[in-house]
Amino acid sequence: MKKIMIDLDETICEGGYLEAVNEYLHTDYQYTDIPHYYVEDVMDEEEKEAFLDYFYQHVNIYKNVKVLPKALEVIEKLATKYDIYIVTAFVDRRRVKESSVMAKYKYEWIIENMPYINPKHIVLTGSKDIIMCDIKIDDKVANLKGYGETKLLLNHKHNENFSHEELEKNNIRRVYDWEQIGSILLKESEVV
Numbered sequence: 001m002k003k004i005m006i007d008l009d010e011t012i013c014e015g016g017y018l019e020a021v022n023e024y025l026h027t028d029y030q031y032t033d034i035p036h037y038y039v040e041d042v043m044d045e046e047e048k049e050a051f052l053d054y055f056y057q058h059v060n061i062y063k064n065v066k067v068l069p070k071a072l073e074v075i076e077k078l079a080t081k082y083d084i085y086i087v088t089a090f091v092d093r094r095r096v097k098e099s100s101v102m103a104k105y106k107y108e109w110i111i112e113n114m115p116y117i118n119p120k121h122i123v124l125t126g127s128k129d130i131i132m133c134d135i136k137i138d139d140k141v142a143n144l145k146g147y148g149e150t151k152l153l154l155n156h157k158h159n160e161n162f163s164h165e166e167l168e169k170n171n172i173r174r175v176y177d178w179e180q181i182g183s184i185l186l187k188e189s190e191v192v
C-alpha cells in the first residue's frame with residue numbers, strides 16, 4: 001500500500017487563526033486579504049508579541065476551524081486504498097514551550113473528525129522533511145520538497161507566488177480543491 005502524507009492546517013481545515021486574529025484586533029480580515037503564510041503577520045512586531053501571549057493562553061483554534069469542501073469525504077475514500085498519515089507541525093519557534101498545547105488540540109481534532117485514521121498515524125512534528133511518503137499533500141511548498149513520487153500543492157493565496165516552472169522543478173503539482181485531489185488519486189468509479 002502506498003503511503004500518503006496529508007497536512008492538516010489549510011489542507012484539511014482552515015479558519016481558526018483568522019477568527020482568533022479578527023477577534024483580538026476587532027477586525028474583519030478575510031483570507032483573501034492576507035498574502036502571508038502566518039495570518040498574524042498583519043500586525044506589527046509589538047502587537048504580535050502580545051497576541052501570541054493571548055493566543056497560547058486562551059485560544060483553541062480547532063474549535064472554530066472549517067473543513068475544506070469534500071476534504072473528509074475524499075480522505076475517507078483514500079483511506080480504503082492508501083496508508084494515510086496526517087502529518088502536522090505544531091512547534092512554534094516564537095513560543096517553544098507554549099506551543100505544546102497545539103499538539104493536544106490537533107490530535108483531539110483529528111481523532112474526533114477522522115475516526116477512520118489510525119491514531120498511530122497521526123504525526124505531530126516540527127520536521128516534515130523526514131517523512132518518507134510516496135504521496136504528499138500540503139499547502140506549503142517547503143513541505144513538499146524532497147522525497148515523494150506525487151506531490152500536490154493545495155492552492156492558497158500565500159503560495160500563489162510560486163511559478164509553474166518552480167513547482168515543476170521539484171515535481172510539485174498545484175491543485176485547487178479536494179475533488180481534484182480525489183480525481184488524481186482515486187479511480188473514476190471511486191470519486192466522491
Ligand SMILES: [Mg+2]
Nearest residue numbers: 007009010139
Ligand atoms: Mg498547512
